[in-house]
Amino acid sequence: xxxxxxxxxxxxxxxxxxxxxxxxxxxxxxxxxxxxxxxxxxxxxxxxxxxxxxxxxxxxxxxxxxxxxxxxxxxxxxxxxxxxxxxxxxxxxxxxxxxxxxxxxxxxxxxxxxxxxxxxxxxxxxxxxxxx
Amino acid sequence: xxxxxxxxxxxxxxxxxxxxxxxxxxxxxxxxxxxxxxxxxxxxxxxxxxxxxxxxxxxxxxxxxxxxxxxxxxxxxxxxxxxxxxxxxxxxxxxxxxxxxxxxxxxxxxxxxxxxxxxxxxxxxxxxxxxxxxxxxxxxxxxxxxxxxx
Numbered sequence: 001x002x003x004x005x006x007x008x009x010x011x012x013x014x015x016x017x018x019x020x021x022x023x024x025x026x027x028x029x030x031x032x033x034x035x036x037x038x039x040x041x042x043x044x045x046x047x048x049x050x051x052x053x054x055x056x057x058x059x060x061x062x063x064x065x066x067x068x069x070x071x072x073x074x075x076x077x078x079x080x081x082x083x084x085x086x087x088x089x090x091x092x093x094x095x096x097x098x099x100x101x102x103x104x105x106x107x108x109x110x111x112x113x114x115x116x117x118x119x120x121x122x123x124x125x126x127x128x129x130x131x132x
Numbered sequence: 133x134x135x136x137x138x139x140x141x142x143x144x145x146x147x148x149x150x151x152x153x154x155x156x157x158x159x160x161x162x163x164x165x166x167x168x169x170x171x172x173x174x175x176x177x178x179x180x181x182x183x184x185x186x187x188x189x190x191x192x193x194x195x196x197x198x199x200x201x202x203x204x205x206x207x208x209x210x211x212x213x214x215x216x217x218x219x220x221x222x223x224x225x226x227x228x229x230x231x232x233x234x235x236x237x238x239x240x241x242x243x244x245x246x247x248x249x250x251x252x253x254x255x256x257x258x259x260x261x262x263x264x265x266x267x268x269x270x271x272x273x274x275x276x277x278x279x280x281x282x
Contacts, residue, residue, distance in 0.1 A: 091270065093272075097181050097226075097263055097264040098179050098180065098181035098209075098226040098227070098228055098263075098264050098266070099179055099181075099264050099266045099270060099272065101179075101226075101228065102178065102179040102228040102266055102270050103270045105228060105230060106230065106270055118209075121209045121226060122209070124181070124209075124224070124226060125181075125209050125210050125211050125224040125225065125226055126211050126224075127211045127214045127219075127220060127222065127223075127224065128214075130224060132183075132185060132222060
């Protein structure tokens with residue numbers, strides 16, 4: 001024999017709240033989904049992104065500056081080397097060899113010029129400075 | 133008897149393999165040679181530069197001697213530090229003279245003698261290159277270079 005179910009009398013305001021929660025849920029159509037997505041995009045776009053964009057800006061500036069410095073350094077190095085070679089190409093032949101030293105010796109007359117000639121020839125015959 | 137011989141075969145094979153793998157005696161023969169360097173030109177030779185090397189790097193330059201012409205100095209220019217240090221497996225030699233054209237060598241002239249140390253018993257393959265030759269006025273002149281081993 002089954003016992004009769006017990007009936008509980010709840011206060012009116014609690015019943016009212018429970019009835020509000022028990023409302024049927026709306027069906028999520030694609031239109032509703034799109035509206036929610038657009039609202040979220042608007043909301044997050046308005047958020048300040050100062051920290052991330054600031055550090056990115058500094059990184060770009062820093063990279064550009066470093067590239068500029070490296071480029072200037074390399075150009076000056078290359079220019080320096082070429083300038084040295086051009087300076088030693090006394091006869092303008094395009095190569096630095098004994099004929100440049102010979103021309104220097106033939107035209108030199110000031111004291112200490114023999115030292116310049118000897119120094120130039122030392123560079124010409126140096127094995128380390130002249131790869132095979 | 134046959135069984136004994138067959139049984140010895142693996143041992144013989146191992147012995148042959150071991151003897152084959154034994155390191156060969158290193159080719160450490162060292163000898164010395166001198167190369168007379170000649171330049172030939174139809175015009176008076178006032179400046180010259182050459183480079184000498186051995187194609188397999190089996191050469192070390194141990195000394196550089198002056199040539200036969202009195203127009204040039206006591207010793208030509210070369211990398212003295214590399215030669216003294218025993219690291220010169222090639223050599224660049226050059227010299228010039230400010231003497232008048234009449235005092236300069238013409239034709240075939242010995243300009244230098246290079247003393248070298250050679251490794252191994254294989255005949256060296258010298259590579260000699262005339263880099264520059266100039267006349268009394270400093271202009272490039274036509275010339276050829278060769279060497280002789282006395």
